[in-house]
Amino acid sequence: MCGIVGYIGEKPAAPIVLEGLAKLEYRGYDSAGIAVYDGKEIITKKAAGRLAVLENLTHSGENMPGFSAIGHTRWATHGVPSDLNAHPHTNGDGTIVVVHNGIIENYMALKNKLLGKGYSFASETDTEVLAHLLDYYYKGNPLQAITKVLHRVEGSYALGIMFADHPEELYAARKESPLIVGHGEDGCFIASDVPAILKYTRKVYYLENQEIAMLKKDEVSFFTVDEEPTEKQAVTIDWDANAAEKAGYEFFMLKEIYEEPKTVTDTISPRIKNGEVVIEELNMTDDELKAISRIHIVACGSAYHTGVTAKYIIEGMLRIPVEVDVASEFRYRDPILSPSDLVIVVSQSGETADTLEAVRESKAKGLKVLAIVNVVGSSIARESDSVFYTWAGPEISVATTKAYSAQLAAFYLLAIRFGRARGVIDDARMKSLLEDLQALPDQIELLLGQKEKIQHFANRYIAAKDVFFIGRGIDYAIGLEGSLKLKEISYIHSEAYAAGELKHGTISLIEPGTLVVAVATQPDLFAKTVSNIEEVKSRGAFVMAVAERGRKEIEKAADYVLYIPHTNPYFANSLAIIPLQLFAYYVSVGKGYDVDHPRNLAKSVTVE
Numbered sequence: 001m002c003g004i005v006g007y008i009g010e011k012p013a014a015p016i017v018l019e020g021l022a023k024l025e026y027r028g029y030d031s032a033g034i035a036v037y038d039g040k041e042i043i044t045k046k047a048a049g050r051l052a053v054l055e056n057l058t059h060s061g062e063n064m065p066g067f068s069a070i071g072h073t074r075w076a077t078h079g080v081p082s083d084l085n086a087h088p089h090t091n092g093d094g095t096i097v098v099v100h101n102g103i104i105e106n107y108m109a110l111k112n113k114l115l116g117k118g119y120s121f122a123s124e125t126d127t128e129v130l131a132h133l134l135d136y137y138y139k140g141n142p143l144q145a146i147t148k149v150l151h152r153v154e155g156s157y158a159l160g161i162m163f164a165d166h167p168e169e170l171y172a173a174r175k176e177s178p179l180i181v182g183h184g185e186d187g188c189f190i191a192s193d194v195p196a197i198l199k200y201t202r203k204v205y206y207l208e209n210q211e212i213a214m215l216k217k218d219e220v221s222f223f224t225v226d227e228e229p230t231e232k233q234a235v236t237i238d239w240d241a242n243a244a245e246k247a248g249y250e251f252f253m254l255k256e257i258y259e260e261p262k263t264v265t266d267t268i269s270p271r272i273k274n275g276e277v278v279i280e281e282l283n284m285t286d287d288e289l290k291a292i293s294r295i296h297i298v299a300c301g302s303a304y305h306t307g308v309t310a311k312y313i314i315e316g317m318l319r320i321p322v323e324v325d326v327a328s329e330f331r332y333r334d335p336i337l338s339p340s341d342l343v344i345v346v347s348q349s350g351e352t353a354d355t356l357e358a359v360r361e362s363k364a365k366g367l368k369v370l371a372i373v374n375v376v377g378s379s380i381a382r383e384s385d386s387v388f389y390t391w392a393g394p395e396i397s398v399a400t401t402k403a404y405s406a407q408l409a410a411f412y413l414l415a416i417r418f419g420r421a422r423g424v425i426d427d428a429r430m431k432s433l434l435e436d437l438q439a440l441p442d443q444i445e446l447l448l449g450q451k452e453k454i455q456h457f458a459n460r461y462i463a464a465k466d467v468f469f470i471g472r473g474i475d476y477a478i479g480l481e482g483s484l485k486l487k488e489i490s491y492i493h494s495e496a497y498a499a500g501e502l503k504h505g506t507i508s509l510i511e512p513g514t515l516v517v518a519v520a521t522q523p524d525l526f527a528k529t530v531s532n533i534e535e536v537k538s539r540g541a542f543v544m545a546v547a548e549r550g551r552k553e554i555e556k557a558a559d560y561v562l563y564i565p566h567t568n569p570y571f572a573n574s575l576a577i578i579p580l581q582l583f584a585y586y587v588s589v590g591k592g593y594d595v596d597h598p599r600n601l602a603k604s605v606t607v608e
């Protein structure tokens with residue numbers, strides 16, 4: 001989603017803001033802009049396309065002198081991606097300048113009111129309404145005008161605002177969309193996310209809903225929407241700036257795939273103590289865990305796919321019924337929830353709008369919500385009853401890899417913890433589960449060693465038009481994610497099918513040479529999936545299979561086999577997904593695409 005960076009301080013502001021925006025590129029965007037106060041007035045420059053276009057236009061900020069600036073990368077919602085619709089937006093004479101992330105839901109009513117008062121609009125955006133509404137209320141006191149506007153607008157926003165006649169100040173406000181304030185040696189910052197400002201400061205304030213910040217070059221103050229001053233505690237960011245850099249890899253996605261062994265270790269290891277799974281942050285007693293009668297897993301995208309996997313594990317291992325919902329469906333289908341149900345939401349960013357609403361909906365109905373989240377202090381983390389942090393570190397590539405693996409690991413731990421509390425995992429089984437769990441990072445490492453083999457295979461398929469992924473049970477869930485990875489970064493149409501369902505329609509799409517990826521890791525379902533491989537083979541498909549080492553018999557059916565090490569079948573996703581992530585990655589690289597920034601996609605989807 002959109003990225004915001006603002007700076008006021010001792011140094012030239014534009015280069016700092018542009019550099020910060022570059023660190024937020026991972027959020028996805030289609031245009032960019034910047035406004036700088038040059039000592040006399042506010043100069044605004046903006047352009048559709050990549051940040052490089054804006055950097056060229058401004059000579060990396062050098063031809064925009066000044067010590068305060070706000071910048072923005074826009075992911076279009078209201079109005080097409082264009083120079084005019086790009087932020088910042090201004091009032092009529094350019095003395096009030098606004099950047100915005102979110103959606104002003106009542107912007108049409110406000111726009112009509114302002115048109116009636118003689119205001120004219122240059123763009124199709126909801127954001128421009130804010131600039132004119134600020135103008136309408138502005139009587140020389142910025143804070144007063146901002147609070148009046150915030151009382152009038154409905155929807156979500158993270159805002160950066162400058163007033164030409166208050167050049168020593170920069171303003172920020174938020175509701176629902178994330179925004180942080182940083183306090184550094186040489187100035188103060190606003191940003192949508194920490195990596196944008198980490199080079200300059202680790203002292204960060206997380207703005208709460210409807211909070212306003214006033215930044216000066218050496219101080220920050222906070223206010224409520226009623227202009228009351230508030231006290232806030234700064235948080236010290238303890239992760240390394242290098243964690244947000246590419247570290248020599250061609251793309252963040254490959255770097256993040258290579259981080260998976262560490263990610264899985266970081267998620268699992270601290271939670272295994274003396275042969276037991278200890279999840280302190282769960283805040284639930286054994287009796288509470290025993291009382292759970294149903295689990296609802298709610299998430300979007302890849303996080304949803306971890307939920308599909310978890311359903312097989314939790315139902316299989318614990319015999320607790322599990323419903324898995326895409327968050328945007330859960331919200332509006334009036335789900336049947338009972339007080340003994342537990343809701344588990346999963347989100348890397350912790351900001352996905354539909355998942356956040358699912359948290360609110362569930363809490364409003366009196367249910368306890370457990371969130372599996374990566375981004376610390378994110379909205380979902382803050383609003384849920386308990387938070388299981390995946391500790392995967394910042395994930396920059398839009399297509400998730402390491403956060404997905406961490407979410408799977410989180411589900412394994414939760415399933416084991418629940419199983420112990422409910423008395424369904426005895427000591428012998430516990431020991432074997434933990435052994436298999438703790439072996440995963442090394443096994444993932446081994447699979448990463450097959451990268452050349454997968455690259456070679458991927459190069460043969462860069463011209464593919466359609467690919468089908470098939471599997472049964474957990475193998476079907478693996479296929480869902482393998483297929484999503486491929487289509488989102490290579491733009492090859494691909495579909496995942498429950499292998500047994502294929503003959504009910506999809507098999508008519510198989511033509512000579514069509515690639516079918518068959519996942520066959522589940523011992524109980526292996527023979528069935530092999531039969532499905534035979535079915536597509538006899539229609540001319542080329543079959544690449546992913547199977548457990550030792551299952552040589554699959555070579556009779558499939559054309560090409562990638563083997564994964566032996567593990568507990570419940571954990572197979574963590575291994576089988578690695579070659580599929582690498583396959584998608586190398587197809588995208590082979591096609592010459594910008595792997596980390598697939599077209600039309602956003603890392604963090606903060607609108608519904």
Ligand code: G6P
Nearest residue numbers: 300301302303347348349352400
């Ligand atoms: C976007 C991303 C996906 C991600 C989904 C859910 O669509 O492109 O990779 O799986 O959002 O994001 P979350 O941050 O809630 O896990």
